[in-house]
Amino acid sequence: MSRPFRHPPASAIGIDAVLHALADPIRRGVMVKLLGCDGLSCSKACSDLSPSTISFHHRVLREAGLIRSEKRGVEVINTARKAEIDVRFPGLLDAILRHHGPP
Template sequence: MARSFNHPAVCDISLDHVLHALSDPMRRHIVQKLMASDSMSCIQACATLPPSTVSFHHKVLREAGLIRSEKKGVEVINTLRRQDIDERFPGLLEVVFPPGLNSPS
């Protein structure tokens, strides 16, 4: 049986959790990559990190309400919940990731 993921409802997304999730440079890197694409597997986001570390970062982002994860075969595909974040905190992603911002290392 495929593992299901828990995603908070829009009304349950808290600013504290979102800011905590975005406080880590690797998680900001993941979000920035997702902003530039429709979706991405966990491996595509951070191919150089150990799988357990990648999984942890995606879990933090998912539980904060920033991403939606869906199991497709053996991969987990992630999408940015941009519309939900914009609805809950208008302009937040543009402030954290202004246009032209280079990807963090």
């Protein structure tokens, strides 16, 4: 049996963790993809990376409070927590991701 994913409550999401998570171009790319859909499996968000690298980047985003991960069968579906981030830090995600380009 797998362990459940831990997601920080919105009130515990910190600016340092968010900025650290979004400092990496791969994680910014994952966020851009997630914001454009209702949920995405890990493998489809980063198909060109190894499974362990994909898991690492999703864990950083999840622990920063930027995404919510849910196990569905054998897949993990990730969704962006944009509404919660926008309440906590208005306009931050839009400002950072507006300038995201290829690494």
